[in-house]
Amino acid sequence: MKLGGREATAYFKSPDAKRTGLLIYGSDGMRVALKRQDVIKALIGPKGDEEMRLVRMPAGDLRKDPAMLLDAVKAVSFFPGPRVAFVEDANDTAAPAILAALEDWAEGDAQIIVTAGQLKATSKIRKAFEAHRNAYAVGIYDDPPGRDEIEGMLKDAGLAQVSRDAMTDLTGLSRELGPGDFRQTIEKLALYKHGDASEVGSADVAACAPQSTEAALDDLLNVVAEAKMGEIHPIMTKLKAQGVQPVGLIIGATRHFKALYAAASDPAGASQGIARLRPPIFGPRRDRMLKQAQGWGAVKLEQALSYLIETDLQLRSAGQTAPQMALVERTLIRLAGLAGKR
Structure with a gap:
């Protein structure tokens, strides 16, 4: 039987120990693995592995020993409680062993949990679980969690x-x-x-939240966007000592001002524009950027982006002889001056 949507989410949290088995398949191995961890933990509890009520086997081993899965399904544990026979990374080469175990399963046997990559609708394993009256098949897709x-x-x-x-x-x-x-x-x-x-x-x-790789530039970009001209040089000196390159500074500044422009020019307002930015911006940083976007306005932000693009072209020009870091600093001071204009 197929499970999908909310039914699948609920089943992962509270699986039925009397079911024959469950197939979880999908192209994202991490998503499949997380769902498998949830369902096995819910079936056998946190100590099930320690109590030897979980048997793991790579699907590749079933080609050498097709009886391995059925033996695990029928084996009796020394400890009481539900048992699981888990087959990892299955494909149709392991189908004969898996289908035989599904057919010979009886109440009281270990539940068969199988994980696989993306399976076509014609896959023997997928068809067997979907057609089984006492087993489930769940496809895991790359959609973000609801x-x-x-x-x-x-x-x-x-x-x-x-x-x-x-x-x-x-x-x-x-x-x-x-x-x-x-x-x-x-x-x-x-x-x-x-x-x-x-x-x-x-x-x-x-x-x-995981920190962005550009987090070290945030102080400089905020200083520029908030017209704190006198603080630009000390921060530039520190960044230069840390090995930050002029082109990297311009790229970071352009990204920051593009985000401000997207927010300021949003038809629903800057607040909605900030909320729509990807990657998302959180907490105090979001509030700060929202204030910046509202203070600049779309017109001045267009002008700021033109300054940054002009400087980027200068840095990449073969005939450029002026010190690159000085060019960047001059542009940032120019932006700070533009921010201070009313």
């Missing part, structure tokens, strides 16, 4: 109170991160809020 799934992760992590803004941030983050990284972020957030009964806010999400 709100219900994110709320389930937060609940499992012990985060019951989450503000609306924080949930918006997490939803945006789930679309940018891989499933493993997103789950780690939730776990990190749970540790961050341990012992803190207040609701999760945007600042908490920002503190736990």
Whole structure:
């Protein structure tokens, strides 16, 4: 039988121990692995592996020993409780062994959990699970988790109170991160809020979200966007000592001002524009960039981008002889002066 959508999400959290088995397949190995971890843990509990109620086997081994899976399904554990025979990375070369185990399964046997990559509709394994009256097949696609799934992760992590803004941030983050990284972020957030009964806010999400590789440029870009001209040179000197290249500074500045322009020119307003930016911006940094976008306005931001593009072309010109870092600093001072104009 096929499972999809909310039915599949609910089944992963609360599987039926009396089912013959479950096939989980999909092109993203990490997403498949996370769902498999959830369902096996729900079936045998956190100590099931220690109590030898879980038998793992690569699908490739079934070609050499086709009886291996059926033996694991029929074996009796010394410890009481549900058992699982897990076949990893299956394809149709392992189909004979898997289909034989499905056919010979009886109540009280270990449940058969099979994971696989992307399977065609004609796959023997997929067809067997989909046609079986007591087994399920679930396709895992590359769609980001929905709100219900994110709320389930937060609940499992012990985060019951989450503000609306924080949930918006997490939803945006789930679309940018891989499933493993997103789950780690939730776990990190749970540790961050341990012992803190207040609701999760945007600042908490920002503190736990993976940092951008351009994070070191943030101070400089904020100084420029907020017309703090006198602070530009000291920060430029520090960045130069850290090995930051002039072209990298221009690229970072262009990205920052493009984001401000996208927000300032959004028909629904700068606040909605900031919320639509990808990758998403969180917490205090989002509030700061929103204020910058509102202060600059779309017209001045267009002019700022023209200055940055002009400087970028100068840096890449074969005939350019002026010191590159000085060119960049002059442009940033020019932008800061433009920001101060009313």
